[in-house]
Amino acid sequence: GIQVEQSPPDLILQEGANSTLRCNFSDSVNNLQWFHQNPWGQLINLFYIPSGTKQNGRLSATTVATERYSLLYISSSQTTDSGVYFCAVEEWGGSEKLVFGKGTKLTVNP
Amino acid sequence: ETGVTQSPTHLIKTRGQQVTLRCSSQSGHNTVSWYQQALGQGPQFIFQYYREEENGRGNFPPRFSGLQFPNYSSELNVNALELDDSALYLCASSLGPTSGYTGELFFGEGSRLTVL
Numbered sequence: 593g594i595q596v597e598q599s600p601p602d603l604i605l606q607e608g609a610n611s612t613l614r615c616n617f618s619d620s621v622n623n624l625q626w627f628h629q630n631p632w633g634q635l636i637n638l639f640y641i642p643s644g645t646k647q648n649g650r651l652s653a654t655t656v657a658t659e660r661y662s663l664l665y666i667s668s669s670q671t672t673d674s675g676v677y678f679c680a681v682e683e684w685g686g687s688e689k690l691v692f693g694k695g696t697k698l699t700v701n702p
Numbered sequence: 703e704t705g706v707t708q709s710p711t712h713l714i715k716t717r718g719q720q721v722t723l724r725c726s727s728q729s730g731h732n733t734v735s736w737y738q739q740a741l742g743q744g745p746q747f748i749f750q751y752y753r754e755e756e757n758g759r760g761n762f763p764p765r766f767s768g769l770q771f772p773n774y775s776s777e778l779n780v781n782a783l784e785l786d787d788s789a790l791y792l793c794a795s796s797l798g799p800t801s802g803y804t805g806e807l808f809f810g811e812g813s814r815l816t817v818l
Contacts, residue, residue: 596744623805633790635745635809642805678744682805688758689735690794690807692744 594619594683598693613664615679623682706810714816723778723813725793734776739790788817
């Protein structure tokens with residue numbers, strides 16, 4: 593099955609700093625989503641981005657499907673950005689299940 | 703528009719017992735998927751339900767079973783609980799294959815199960 597690798601596994605920032613999280617995947621995908629898992633466990637949708645670039649406030653994401661990677665950019669980080677960020681993909685062919693990476697744990701210090 | 707809701711939020715069981723977890727899908731969504739997330743790991747797909755039938759299953763034994771009801775809500779049942787079943791169980795809903803399906807999933811807050 594498809595493999596999803598996220599880097600870095602851990603990231604510690606000072607408030608106001610910018611960061612880039614990376615997601616590599618091993619095969620063609622139908623679907624790619626970025627999630628933020630809050631301290632209570634809920635996965636919050638950030639982006640649905642199988643290809644191209646999207647922006648939402650301080651966050652933006654780019655997926656280059658032909659090169660099998662996606663990037664999540666966080667600018668001017670805030671303490672509330674802390675948590676675990678997951679990339680998840682749906683393998684091409686419509687299996688309709690998401691395969692998740694192991695996540696990047698982000699800590700933003702005041 | 704209501705989001706995905708799950709119950710209970712926390713529960714403790716002992717080895718060998720059975721558990722039922724419940725999920726109400728987001729308004730307008732007719733497909734429900736269940737995921738298991740062990741501590742420190744990413745969620746893993748258990749199964750998906752569409753039109754009250756199982757529509758895909760991950761690498762989980764038969765003691766993990768589910769149901770979907772006509773109102774699209776769903777249950778996850780786990781029999782003969784084992785210590786390794788301790789995890790966060792997440793439910794996600796989406797539009798079905800004939801309803802403008804894009805693959806985008808929306809998750810609930812999860813049910814945290816501890817097996818002693």
